[in-house]
Amino acid sequence: MSVLATPRRDERAGKAPGPRRRRSWRVGHHDTMWAALFLLPAIVAIVMLRVLPALGAVRDSLYRGFPGGLRPERFTGLDNYTNLFADPGFRATLVRTIVFNAIINPLQIVLALLLAVLLTQTLHLRGVWRTLIFIPCTIPIVGSSIAWGAALRPDGPVNALLAAVGLSPQPFLTSPNQALACIILIASWIGIGYWMLFLIAGLQAVPHELYEAARLDRAGPIRTFLSVTLPMLRRPLLFVLVADTVANFVLFVPVQLLTNGGPESSTTILMFDAYRTTFGFSSRNLGAAEVVVLSVVMLVIVAVQFRLLRDEGGDS
Amino acid sequence: MSAATVPAGLRARRRVRTSNRPRALTLVAAVVALAFIAPAVWILVGSFRPGNEIFESLSPLSWHVLFPNSVTLDNYTGLFGNGFGGALLNSVIVCGASVIGGLAMSALAAYPLAVLRFPGRSLIFAVIVVSFLVPFEAIAIPLSQLFSDWHLTDTYIGLILPGLGNGLAIFNLRQAFRGIPSSLREAAVIDGASEWRILTRIYLPLSGSALINCSLLIFLGQWTAYLWPLLVTSRSDMQVAPIALAKTFSEHSFDFGQNFAGAVLLSVVPAALIFLLQRFFTRSIANTGVK
Numbered sequence: 001m002s003v004l005a006t007p008r009r010d011e012r013a014g015k016a017p018g019p020r021r022r023r024s025w026r027v028g029h030h031d032t033m034w035a036a037l038f039l040l041p042a043i044v045a046i047v048m049l050r051v052l053p054a055l056g057a058v059r060d061s062l063y064r065g066f067p068g069g070l071r072p073e074r075f076t077g078l079d080n081y082t083n084l085f086a087d088p089g090f091r092a093t094l095v096r097t098i099v100f101n102a103i104i105n106p107l108q109i110v111l112a113l114l115l116a117v118l119l120t121q122t123l124h125l126r127g128v129w130r131t132l133i134f135i136p137c138t139i140p141i142v143g144s145s146i147a148w149g150a151a152l153r154p155d156g157p158v159n160a161l162l163a164a165v166g167l168s169p170q171p172f173l174t175s176p177n178q179a180l181a182c183i184i185l186i187a188s189w190i191g192i193g194y195w196m197l198f199l200i201a202g203l204q205a206v207p208h209e210l211y212e213a214a215r216l217d218r219a220g221p222i223r224t225f226l227s228v229t230l231p232m233l234r235r236p237l238l239f240v241l242v243a244d245t246v247a248n249f250v251l252f253v254p255v256q257l258l259t260n261g262g263p264e265s266s267t268t269i270l271m272f273d274a275y276r277t278t279f280g281f282s283s284r285n286l287g288a289a290e291v292v293v294l295s296v297v298m299l300v301i302v303a304v305q306f307r308l309l310r311d312e313g314g315d316s
Numbered sequence: 317m318s319a320a321t322v323p324a325g326l327r328a329r330r331r332v333r334t335s336n337r338p339r340a341l342t343l344v345a346a347v348v349a350l351a352f353i354a355p356a357v358w359i360l361v362g363s364f365r366p367g368n369e370i371f372e373s374l375s376p377l378s379w380h381v382l383f384p385n386s387v388t389l390d391n392y393t394g395l396f397g398n399g400f401g402g403a404l405l406n407s408v409i410v411c412g413a414s415v416i417g418g419l420a421m422s423a424l425a426a427y428p429l430a431v432l433r434f435p436g437r438s439l440i441f442a443v444i445v446v447s448f449l450v451p452f453e454a455i456a457i458p459l460s461q462l463f464s465d466w467h468l469t470d471t472y473i474g475l476i477l478p479g480l481g482n483g484l485a486i487f488n489l490r491q492a493f494r495g496i497p498s499s500l501r502e503a504a505v506i507d508g509a510s511e512w513r514i515l516t517r518i519y520l521p522l523s524g525s526a527l528i529n530c531s532l533l534i535f536l537g538q539w540t541a542y543l544w545p546l547l548v549t550s551r552s553d554m555q556v557a558p559i560a561l562a563k564t565f566s567e568h569s570f571d572f573g574q575n576f577a578g579a580v581l582l583s584v585v586p587a588a589l590i591f592l593l594q595r596f597f598t599r600s601i602a603n604t605g606v607k
Binding site: 042048050051115122123128129131132140144146148151155250253271275278279284298 | 458
């Protein structure tokens, strides 16, 4: 049996002539068989839970069904998409989703980075402050949405606070001008502490000698941050940027629970719209088209982010 | 105060300056941290005070906002009277089964990807990780329609299945398996052990902390899930805790005491787990972010 262990090296070395090749084929065969067996559940899960619904959404988006299902659905090509994009409401939703993401992602990442830098300095009780800022992300999002829904009520504590410092009360979630900003506030209260942890881990991995060298070169704190810290943080920053964008593109709970897309559609972002089209308006095919649009937009933006940060890496 | 402890002389002034900086930064950190924690404290306190007092305590604003006049458990007993206990039990069942099933599936997948040699290994690894990392919410709507065709609506299986696959869990387990010296496996192979035996007798026992980390990831994913249970359950006896809480919120929106109590109950479990298993949690963050 010991032959099983050795020929792996031959396999890597490339063309082994004659009997050796046969042996390595047998090893490969043995490994492949076990690999297939072990990977089977995961592959079945991917096909069932990811591939089939994705294909199903694409397929449904190309058909038109009829309520009640008495008449068979009909292939209509890209009609659903042309209908969607002809609808000014949907176009506004698409723009709103992109603007929402263009604001919330940089905002969360910059604040998370500032906090990460602050909480890696020499501080008293550093661990306590880190824990307190992280606690909001341990609260399930349903709980935090309810908390903020109560806090932002016209008679809630946020307005009480505003009144205490002499400001006039605000309508918050009930105003079409403020509701989306409130959703951003809620999502950031949850998200910032979480992304901060990744950036703290990244900051702690920066070799201390680099800071020593910067100090010897008499670099100030800002120069040190820009020339040492930021370049060394590229990997965690890329991860946080992509993961945060993906999470915010499918943000759903606070919208569904607190505003239901309103007031005046001001918080209708794509994920919620797809849900409402599918279940609220029982339009399975249009909803599927929205899911496809959402996925495509999200993937394009993530691909662009990869490109940007990777190209910068190529320069240095 | 610290000036007194610093010896006099030329260097003293410099030391005073450097010891003041952490103090100023600490003050900033404390203010930010208190701003983050204040809403959570308000919820916690509110869950123990009579429902009407939550908003009445706000005007005029005083320290009573965070310190109740009277403490009561009425909110919690009322919540359980509304069937929240059953929903919590459902959540526990779904999370427990998902952790067991998800661990089995992840370990089985991570083992060949870490130690076996077979054609297309890196491709399969990439496909598995990417497909589980694409946000589940994006395909939740079409998947729920498939599940309804498959008669999985309002079943535990329907709630559990999507929680099994976690790209991060497979990724972390594979990293852990790769850290185990291959000489152990080679020795076992010489002794005639099957791959199944090697996995269960050598790799799993040596990967305790990675397994705990994966369990935590799978558990948290399921415990906080909202969209999927919303799509795949309609019967009230199949509700999980977040759905039940959202229902109390929209039906009894004036009884904030109960809502707050539900939010506290829902948060206590993940918060306790994260702080108990902090070491394993931050490990996964260090793995992904920096690697």
